[in-house]
Amino acid sequence: VKVRGFRVELDEIQAQLASLSGVAQAAVECLPKGELGQQLFAFLTLAPGHSLTVAQLHGQAQDRLPDYMLPNLRIVEALPLMGNGKLDRKTLQQWADKVLDSVGGALPRTPLEALLAEVWAQVLGLERVGIEDDFFALGGHSLAAVSLASR
Numbered sequence: 001v002k003v004r005g006f007r008v009e010l011d012e013i014q015a016q017l018a019s020l021s022g023v024a025q026a027a028v029e030c031l032p033k034g035e036l037g038q039q040l041f042a043f044l045t046l047a048p049g050h051s052l053t054v055a056q057l058h059g060q061a062q063d064r065l066p067d068y069m070l071p072n073l074r075i076v077e078a079l080p081l082m083g084n085g086k087l088d089r090k091t092l093q094q095w096a097d098k099v100l101d102s103v104g105g106a107l108p109r110t111p112l113e114a115l116l117a118e119v120w121a122q123v124l125g126l127e128r129v130g131i132e133d134d135f136f137a138l139g140g141h142s143l144a145a146v147s148l149a150s151r
Contacts, residue, residue: 001030003038004141006068010040013069017042020060022050027079028071029092037143040071041096045078072096072138106130123148 001008010028017026024047030038046052054073061070080091108114113131120129124138135145 001038003030003040004068004143008040008069013040013042013065013071016064017044017057017061017071017073020044020057020064022047022052023057024048025079027087027092029089029096031093031096039096040069041092042071042073043076043079043092043095044073045076068141106132119148119151123151 001010008030010030014026014028017023017028023044025045026042028040028042030040032038044057052075054075057073057075058070061073074095076095080088080095082088108117108131117129117131120133120135120138121127123144124135124140126138129138135148140148
């Protein structure tokens with residue numbers, strides 16, 4: 001698939017993520033997300049006895065993948081499977097939508113923070129963002145940053 005002008009192999013990303021320390025399984029999806037274009041999403045299950053955070057996994061992934069191949073990472077209990085044992089890609093697409101709808105932890109404290117959060121949400125196509133959210137972790141990229149700067 002093409003993501004921001006780069007040709008990427010989802011299987012290659014998935015293999016790199018599955019080989020990260022503490023990861024049992026990985027599934028990668030590429031989905032269109034409005035103004036941002038195609039976005040990569042990865043859903044990871046942890047190996048028994050491991051308790052890693054998304055930030056820790058993201059750090060490991062940065063060492064193995066170029067920036068344009070880094071997906072939005074989410075840790076899940078188990079990957080969704082259909083009755084025949086194959087990966088349920090429709091459920092992954094629904095989860096990707098929920099990932100972007102569930103962001104926005106700490107609320108803005110000042111009028112300036114509220115304005116910036118509103119502009120970020122518009123550019124990223126989200127309902128809301130929190131003041132501690134990471135623009136790039138939410139799917140932002142250099143072209144979206146230009147749009148952000150112009151607003």
